[in-house]
Amino acid sequence: MKFTLEIWRQFDGSDENDKGRFETFQVEDIDPDASLLEVLDQLNERLSREKQRNIAFDSDCREGICGACSLVIDGTPHGPQQVTSCQTYMRDFIDGQTITIEPYRANTFPVIRDLAVDRGALDRVIQAGGYISTTTGPQPDPNAMPVSPEVQEQAMDAAICIGCGACVAACPNGAAMLFTGAKVTHLNVLPQGQPERQDRVIGMVEQMDAEGFGGCTNYGECSRVCPQEISIDVIGMLNREYRKAKLTKKSKPDKAMTTQ
């Protein structure tokens, strides 16, 4: 197979004068079962031989579970198949077609170089409450903390989020509601998450706003590109948890939990 690749090149995203542009590359003799990232690898090898600058892009596990890869392929985050970018194979495209590859487009995800963006904003949302503060100790009796299968399923359906950020890139508002909703749902339905339930949702929503993410207008595009197929039900959960926390919370965040 052969393709024309339109790839976004931007040497330094933090440089205001470097606006970035598309560069066109021709690739030939491509195995239909090669992944798009492998095609980029081949292209980079060629660029190295030609003493040209390689194309920067993120990847790690290349088996669709780490959430590092972050390409916008033909305008859709992660490409046409609702899988991660690394799981996008060349057989998904038509021989000879032009494929446009861009970085995630969101002001909260500044471009570092070419296709690599800084998704630190999502990490800071996690730091604002996406954890539980348990002290270590002997393993508790499993029966002491019953979790019904339904609750467990709900938590796991949300916990499956790999934090790739495709939801933000797909959202016309650049909102991180699906991501934050998944994290809040995951921890707030489980018994281990109860002590910090309200602080968690308030902290994460405040951080989300402080980072400059937009708000949800219920387009549902996030869920349509999510490689883990997380439903926008988690956004409903986030809205509900936030409303309840704001209406019922009386005191300032209780620091006693974290300083034990």
Place this chain on the structure above:
Amino acid sequence: MIEYWRSTIGKKQVVAITGAILVGYLILHMLGNLNSAFGPGADEARVDWYAHWLRDFGEPLLPHGFVVWVVRVVLLGAIITHITGIVQLVKRNREARPANFPARRIGRSVESIAMLGTGTLLIAFIVFHILQFTTLSIHVTPVEPEEVYANLYYAFQEWYFLAIYLAALILIGMHLRHGVWSMFQTLGLDNPNRNAKLRHGSTALVVVLVAGFAAVPVLFFTDVLDPPKTTAVITALSGVPV
């Protein structure tokens, strides 16, 4: 409370609640309108009686027209809050994405994309609607104070007024088809087990609402409803323009 309004979620929830108030009013307005469908009546048109009843409501305990004015103030407050919230949210949302790279449409509905457009046009329509039937300032067709049935009858004899009102109903239908369901999602009143019911229920509510509103002008235009019996208006129609 200020913190709540400042957060994107809190502000959107206020927008949802004010939207719900407006939808609640639309339901009452639609039901009230249907009084016109009883025709001009033998003595007084039922819709005229209804209009008087609304203004006399609570008398002598409450002053004349009190309820109507309370509703007007609440609606004005709701609309202003609704618009203020949305304008601020839209500004935030636009700042969150690079302007020259709009998000590709993958599956979002036409209604959801058009929310801002339908909302803006609806404000224009509401102004026109109040000028026509509340302040009676549009004198294309004869309008007389206290003559609700006659005013409606003569207005909807004209195809262009029918067209304006039906177009506005399409806008309302589009705005609410996304808006009503969205309200449940935004307030977190949804639940995976009943989401499908909420979506279908919202669509059904919108269909009933639009059909109920459309019935009155269509019935007038197709002459299913008889002309008004009030003499004052008939002389106004045959004589000099009002």
